Amino acid sequence: MKLELYQVDAFSSRLFGGNPAAVVPLFEWLSDDLLSGIAQENNLSETAFFVKRGEYYELRWFTPCGEVDLCGHATLAAAHVLFEQLGYQDQCIVFATRSGRLFVDRDQGCVLSMDFPSWPAKPFQVTERVQRALGARPDELYFYQDFMAVFESEEQIRTLSPDMERIAELDGLSMIVTAPSEEYDFVSRVFAPSVGIPEDPVTGSAHCTLVPYWADRLNKSELRAYQVSKRGGELLCRHMGDRVKIAGPAVLYLKGTIYLEHEESCHT
Known part of the structure; x- marks a missing residue:
């Protein structure tokens, strides 16, 4: 065959x-x-x-x-x-x-x-377990099917060095980290060691959760996003209530x- x-x-x-x-x-x-x-x-x-x-x-x-x-x-x-x-x-x-x-x-x-589909996450308490896994304390933490940790700056996202073994022990398939950006509306990274992906270069499905959060926070439906992995990728997004558009x-x-x-x- x-x-x-x-x-x-x-x-x-x-x-x-x-x-x-x-x-x-x-x-x-x-x-x-x-x-x-x-x-x-x-x-x-x-x-x-x-x-x-x-x-x-x-x-x-x-x-x-x-x-x-x-x-x-x-x-x-x-x-x-x-x-x-x-x-x-x-x-x-x-x-x-x-x-x-x-x-x-x-x-x-x-x-x-x-x-x-749009997957808005709900607020979650920032625990010591999450902080140790990330190696830094996020300003906010949310959960839907995955954790989403919100930081203050793009530099924090770029320099983050999480403990993959501890990330893998957390609930959910992946850990999304995100922050506002001067060039884009927001940036992100995604870690999924529990499914064999220490860091995913660009993750469309994570934006099912990222887009509703940033659309609400920035009060805008059209969003430009960038995933700041080594390979990197730009995503053009639109929030449409219970659906999201993700283009590239x-x-x-x-x-x-x-x-x-x-x-x-x-x-x-």
Whole structure:
């Protein structure tokens, strides 16, 4: 069995920026063990798999440690592959996922806009456990499915050096840290060592929580965000009540073939 494999740098218009994701189109679903094995072999933060079902596509995401409920950058990467490599002609792609139906529109140029759920977080007490994990005390702490720690300055976010073992012991899949910015509306970083991702380069799904917070705090619905990881990535966001728009470009890095052999033989 042979499968096509694409690797796309999402939330970047240049190679080696943004967040790399693998994308594997399928005709039918493979076993979960095989999907997990492919994701482990790819060894990227996410591998996206999709299957066409009439007018929409079923979409799933796997980290090297297992399946997740939502992933932004790999959704952007999957849409980029459909639009730019597989000849998808309509303006909007509909993905059926574990987080409901997601919509990706082709915007101007190479920018794609994703319609995702809004996940506003609730205030949470800043505990000593969280402070030790982060190596600094945030001004505010929130929780939805992940923790979100709010700091005073962008410099604090850039210089933060958390204890990954302690971060992994906290509730939730990841720790989001964020602060206001002079150049952007806000900046962020995301740490998810419990699912094999010490620091995620650019995290679309984290903005399901970041956008409603900053839209309320800044009293504006249109937001420019930057994730200040080593690779970095800019996200154009819009708050729409119970939904958020998260937009950015993507660029293809490689196209290849996965060879799945049930039996191997070696002749000498």
